[in-house]
Amino acid sequence: MNISQERIWLILATVLEFCVSLYGFFILGAKKRTGGDKLSFILLFIAFFLETLFLYLRGISINHCPITNFLETLAFLSWALLLIYFIIGSTYRISILGFFTAPTAFLINLIGLGGRPDTPKLIPKLGWMLEVHAAFSILAYAIFGIAALAAVIYLMEDKELKTHKLSSLFFWFPPIGDLFYIQKRILLMGLVLLTAGLIGGILISPKSSWDWVKISWSIGIWLFYLYLVFCSFLFHPGMKRLSILSIGGFLFIFLTFWGINYFSQFHRF
Helix, strand or coil: CCHHHHHHHHHHHHHHHHHHHHHHHHHHHHHHCCCCHHHHHHHHHHHHHHHHHHHHHHHHHHCCCCCCHHHHHHHHHHHHHHHHHHHHHHHHHHHHHHHHHHHHHHHHHHHHHHCCCCCCCCCCCCHHHHHHCCCCCHHHHHHHHHHHHHHHHHHHHHHHHCCCCHHHHHHHCHHHHHHHHHHHHHHHHHHHHHHHHHHHHHHHHCCHHHHCCCCCCCCHHHHHHHHHHHHHHHHCCCHHHHHHHHHHHHHHHHHHHHHHHHHCCCCCC
């Protein structure tokens, strides 16, 4: 199967995510809960399967973990977002999280599909550690993305509580105290994976060729989330402040990653 044929599966997944996004906007706009969340879950699961198929076929084609160019990296991030959603959403029974994950995954795939030419690039032969480093880092970014989406849910719920105008959608939200509990554990999970990815990246790179642009950016991200985790477990900051910082952190990662990638000496996609 050639590269253009592989993209079909990712396009189909993107279409399904768009459909779930439209339905989610309708539900959130009307502030009315319906019984369509099960259908949305099924559609997102199909989208996840199609993205898995795309990554699997692309990996076979290039004989490497499919994170060699702009499209593959974004597709992997979108896939990771859905994976973390299924884990977190099922564990903590936050079905409404799917309506926030779907448009995020759709937007990421849309940018990837409409962006740079889809040409796989050669990756330095540094063995499986390079693939683990990259995969762990992107999984960590996906976890921080889910944490940011959970923070958006908190801000919406908090607004309804403060205005004393509870819609039927309010009863779809998880208990507001549970969101703080969930947020802490999601951030800790992401920090652990980011730490593993950062250590792996340093270990596989010869000291003489360290990419200080990418390393400095990664350490800055790591310190930021270390601060969030440290504060959330020891000092119990206000949930609103934690939510705003969590959203800002993920937006910073997503908006600056491509600029850092451009100026990076070795980590270019």
